[in-house]
Amino acid sequence: MLERLSYYFSFPxxxxxxxxxxxxxxxxxxxxxxxxxxxxxxxxxxxSHVAFGAMSVATVVxxxxxxxxxxxxxFARWLTxxxxxxxxxxxxxxxxxxxxxxxxxxxxxxxxxxxxxxxxISVGSLAAGYMLINMFSASANVSGDVCSxxxxxxxxxxxxxxxVWLSVGLAAVVIAIFLIFYKQIFAVTFDESxxxxxxxxxxxxxxxxxxxxxxxxxxxxxxxxxLLISAxxxxxALSAMRLFKSFRGVILxxxxxxxxxxxxxLIASILFSTPVGSTIVTADMAVFLLFTILSKLLxxx
Amino acid sequence: MAEQxxxxxxxxxYEGIPVTEGLDLTVSSGDYLCILGENGSGKSxxxxxxxxxxxxxxxxxxxxxxxxxxxxxxxxxxxxxxxxPASVREIVRSGCLKKAGMRPFYNKQEKALAEENMARLGxxxxxxxxxxxxxxGQQQRVLLAxxxxxxxxxxxxxxxVTGLDPKAQADLYELIADLNRSGITMxxxxxxxxAVRYASHILHIGSKEQLFFGTREDYLASSLGRSFLxxxxxxxxxxxxxPPPPEPEEKTISTKTAAAAAAGLGLAAVxxxxxIYKYVKRGERNA
Numbered sequence: 326m327l328e329r330l331s332y333y334f335s336f337p338x339x340x341x342x343x344x345x346x347x348x349x350x351x352x353x354x355x356x357x358x359x360x361x362x363x364x365x366x367x368x369x370x371x372x373s374h375v376a377f378g379a380m381s382v383a384t385v386v387x388x389x390x391x392x393x394x395x396x397x398x399x400f401a402r403w404l405t406x407x408x409x410x411x412x413x414x415x416x417x418x419x420x421x422x423x424x425x426x427x428x429x430x431x432x433x434x435x436x437x438x439x440x441x442x443x444x445x446i447s448v449g450s451l452a453a454g455y456m457l458i459n460m461f462s463a464s465a466n467v468s469g470d471v472c473s474x475x476x477x478x479x480x481x482x483x484x485x486x487x488x489v490w491l492s493v494g495l496a497a498v499v500i501a502i503f504l505i506f507y508k509q510i511f512a513v514t515f516d517e518s519x520x521x522x523x524x525x526x527x528x529x530x531x532x533x534x535x536x537x538x539x540x541x542x543x544x545x546x547x548x549x550x551x552l553l554i555s556a557x558x559x560x561x562a563l564s565a566m567r568l569f570k571s572f573r574g575v576i577l578x579x580x581x582x583x584x585x586x587x588x589x590x591l592i593a594s595i596l597f598s599t600p601v602g603s604t605i606v607t608a609d610m611a612v613f614l615l616f617t618i619l620s621k622l623l624x625x626x
Numbered sequence: 627m628a629e630q631x632x633x634x635x636x637x638x639x640y641e642g643i644p645v646t647e648g649l650d651l652t653v654s655s656g657d658y659l660c661i662l663g664e665n666g667s668g669k670s671x672x673x674x675x676x677x678x679x680x681x682x683x684x685x686x687x688x689x690x691x692x693x694x695x696x697x698x699x700x701x702x703x704x705x706x707x708x709x710x711p712a713s714v715r716e717i718v719r720s721g722c723l724k725k726a727g728m729r730p731f732y733n734k735q736e737k738a739l740a741e742e743n744m745a746r747l748g749x750x751x752x753x754x755x756x757x758x759x760x761x762x763g764q765q766q767r768v769l770l771a772x773x774x775x776x777x778x779x780x781x782x783x784x785x786x787v788t789g790l791d792p793k794a795q796a797d798l799y800e801l802i803a804d805l806n807r808s809g810i811t812m813x814x815x816x817x818x819x820x821a822v823r824y825a826s827h828i829l830h831i832g833s834k835e836q837l838f839f840g841t842r843e844d845y846l847a848s849s850l851g852r853s854f855l856x857x858x859x860x861x862x863x864x865x866x867x868x869p870p871p872p873e874p875e876e877k878t879i880s881t882k883t884a885a886a887a888a889a890g891l892g893l894a895a896v897x898x899x900x901x902i903y904k905y906v907k908r909g910e911r912n913a
Contacts, residue, residue, distance in 0.1 A: 360712060504732050512720045515710055519769075521722045522677045522699035523776050570756030571713035 328597065333595055341489045342481045342601075344596045346587050348496035349582035350557065350605075353541050354370040354583030356504050357562035358576050359514050359534060366559045367440065370534065372421055372542045373554040378457075379420035380474050383413035385461040396421070414491065418543050419616030424450075441589055461568075477550030477602035482549065495544055499537050506533070511572055526572070548587070549602030561608035565619040567613075582612055628655050629690060630780055630811055631676065636685035638671045644834070645671045651829055651839045655779070658803070658812045660825035660842075662854065667831045669815050673784055676813065696724055698773035698781040703765070708758065714768050715753040718744055721775025736775075743771040747801070747878065763794030767801070780811040787818055799824055819855055822846075830854065840842060 333339050348477040352469045360366050427548035428443055458468055484492075503510065513530040521527045538558075565575045590605030631653040639645045646668035653659055663669045673679045675687060677697055698721075721743075722736035732740075744750045747767045752760065757768060766786055773781055782801065787795040795818075802825045806812045813822060822828065828845040830838040838850050845851035 362706060364706065407824075493738055505728075507724060507730060508720065508723055508732070511712075512704075512714065514721050515712060515717065515720065516701060516704070516707065516769075518701035519699055519720075519772070520723065521679055522697055522782075523721075524699070532891045564844060566711050570759075571754075572711060572716050 329596065330592065331450055332502075333558040337486075338482055338484065339595065341484045341590070343485070345489055345492045345544075346481060346548050346591050346605075347486060348492060348583050349541070349544045350561075350583040350587030352496050352499040352544055353557045353582055354561040354579040356534070356537055357502065357543060357558040357560075358565070358572075358579050359510055361513050361559055361562045361566070362497060363534070365534070365538075366555060367443055367560040368425070369538055369542060371443040371557040372425055372539050373551040374447035374451045376417055376421045376539075376554075377474055377551040379417040380413060380418070381454035381457045382549070383416040384470070385457050386416065387413070388461055391407060399437060415547070418512070418540075421543055422536060425539040426480075429531055429535045432443035434468065435594055452556060457490040466475050473550070473554045474546070475550050476600060477546070477553065479550060481548050481601050488547075492544055492547070495540050497541055502533065506530070508573040510534070515572075522619065544602075550606055553602045553606050556606040556609060557587075560572070560606070560613050564609070564613045568615040568623075583609070586612055627633060629653070630655050630657075631690070632688040633682075634679055634685050634688070635828075636675070636687060637683045638668065638675050638680070639683050640671075640680075642683075642783040646831055647684075647835055649831075649836050651836075653780075653811060653813060653827075655811050658806045658824060658826040659814070660821050661813065661815045661829045661831070662683070662822070663819065663831040663835070664817070667833050669831065670784070671814055672831070675885070676782060683704060696776055698779075700769050700773050700774075700781065700786055702782040702784050703769075706727060707765075710757055712751070712757050713844055714744070714749060714755055714760070714838070715740065717768055718771045718775060721772035724776060724877075731818070739775055740771070743774040746774065747771045761794070762790045763797060764792075766798055767792070770805075771800070772803075776809075778810065780813070781805070783812065783814040785815055785817070787816070787821075795820070822855070 334343075357366075357369075360369055379427050424446060428446065455471060458471055509520070509525055509530055512523075512525055513527050513534075517527045520530075541558070542554055543550075547559055550559055561579040562575070564582050566576035567576050569575045586608040590608040591601060593599065593608070594601045596605040629652055631651075633649045633651050636649040636894070637644050640772075649672070651659075661669055661672065671680070673805045677683060677699060678687075678689075703813050717732075719737065719740045721734055722732055722739060725736055725739075726732050740754075741750070744753055747770055749764065749771060752764060752768070757765065760768065769804070770786075771780075785799055786802065790798060794838070799820065802812060802814070822842060822845070825842050828840065828842055828851070829836070830840060830850060838845055838848060846855075
């Protein structure tokens with residue numbers, strides 16, 4: 326088995342996948358604790374659907390531009406080249422960011438309450454995204470495309486070097502923000518009114534949290550696909566909360582759990598050729614079950 | 627007695643619509659101000675204004691230099707906190723948030739301050755415990771310790787005893803009174819009448835306007851204070867240093883109280899009457 330693993334790891338694509346996968350798992354688990362505690366876990370879910378919609382738009386734009394530039398002149402070649410080089414993240418990231426900000430605004434005082442607004446946006450973008458792909462996609466295998474966007478399937482194993490660097494950069498930003506504002510994030514998560522009274526701009530930090538969440542959603546789309554992203558965000562946090570009693574303990578445990586699950590899930594999926602996303606999420610679920618049983622046992626003693 | 631907080635003819639509200647008008651009050655250092663008012667009378671708006679979260683629409687709120695660094699705040703508990711996995715020490719330390727500024731971690735002085743305040747409120751032994759496993763009274767002590775980390779000058783308490791059992795309520799009131807005696811100014815929002823007993827000043831706001839501001843003695847003597855206390859408890863709150871209401875006690879008090887009082891020494895002496903009332907009240911608490 327080890328031989329097979331080392332054989333697989335001789336491919337750069339597999340190494341890229343592992344690097345990006347672990348980073349994404351680390352980021353999502355760090356923020357997951359805050360999101361779960363602030364009752365924001367639904368935001369991750371909603372955003373991932375928005376990201377799916379944006380992804381479809383990106384695909385359609387891609388196809389359309391290619392069609393427009395079908396001639397054999399210099400301009401057409403230049404345009405095709407640009408499209409090939411730019412990542413779909415150029416469209417997905419800003420759209421998801423915008424949705425995050427909008428959702429947070431609607432969470433406060435509006436006529437449509439937070440959860441309803443979220444359901445509306447997420448289901449709406451899911452439907453619109455599927456429709457767009459169906460209508461305009463040039464690909465022969467539309468359901469395969471959709472399936473790979475929703476469940477990730479193989480996209481983590483087809484990352485280019487520039488995508489890896491982009492992911493590493495985004496992950497570094499998320500981790501840095503989390504470390505620098507750890508105190509404030511704790512204060513805002515635990516008690517918004519107190520934080521505000523001591524001069525912390527609570528709404529600003531809520532916005533920051535939403536922005537980081539959308540970054541993570543976009544990053545995680547490659548790893549587990551857009552439907553499974555919230556599993557990556559909430560499971561490690563919930564598992565850690567079963568056993569640990571301090572905020573720091575919960576965060577550290579959640580990070581460790583998430584990284585281990587992502588790593589073992591990735592390797593297992595390569596060895597047994599199972600879908601990456603669902604293998605990782607299954608590992609997360611198993612740990613959650615284990616921790617729940619453990620906490621029951623510990624409480625009894 | 628230095629004045630710490632002055633409101634002059636302040637109007638508060640949201641988006642141009644006034645909630646409370648004509649607030650005039652002065653809080654000096656060492657005062658214990660109790661803010662009374664029915665639901666919807668603008669107590670929470672006033673709290674926000676005193677914390678500096680919303681500006682006054684009219685009039686001015688003047689803060690003395692020593693409290694410009696912030697007011698220690700004990701907010702009402704939220705649902706989020708009920709099952710929050712955080713140790714007591716982490717929560718108390720978060721009171722030093724403003725002192726630490728943009729520094730990513732707390733330094734030695736701030737950590738020492740947190741330990742000191744935990745000791746002061748008798749929760750040092752809970753430092754490593756998880757907040758969600760504590761009793762309601764212990765949780766309030768943790769939040770008080772956190773507020774003390776933010777300031778040692780003035781505390782603003784928003785309905786601190788809500789949801790506590792009577793014993794824990796009494797303990798918390800005593801604790802707050804102790805802190806007040808050690809020189810910390812207290813501003814407490816409450817709709818619980820027993821809060822009045824400990825206060826030095828009372829602010830009573832009705833819908834849209836200020837009904838009373840002054841010392842507790844004046845309040846108890848005023849017809850407003852008397853009617854408020856009677857409607858809330860079914861009888862006037864007898865305090866050792868103020869004469870209890872004259873005779874009609876037997877008509878307003880509950881049968882339980884009456885029976886206990888009759889079984890006791892009788893209602894002859896005013897002082898004894900008050901003592902019995904207190905005794906009975908304690909009995910009810912323990913029941």
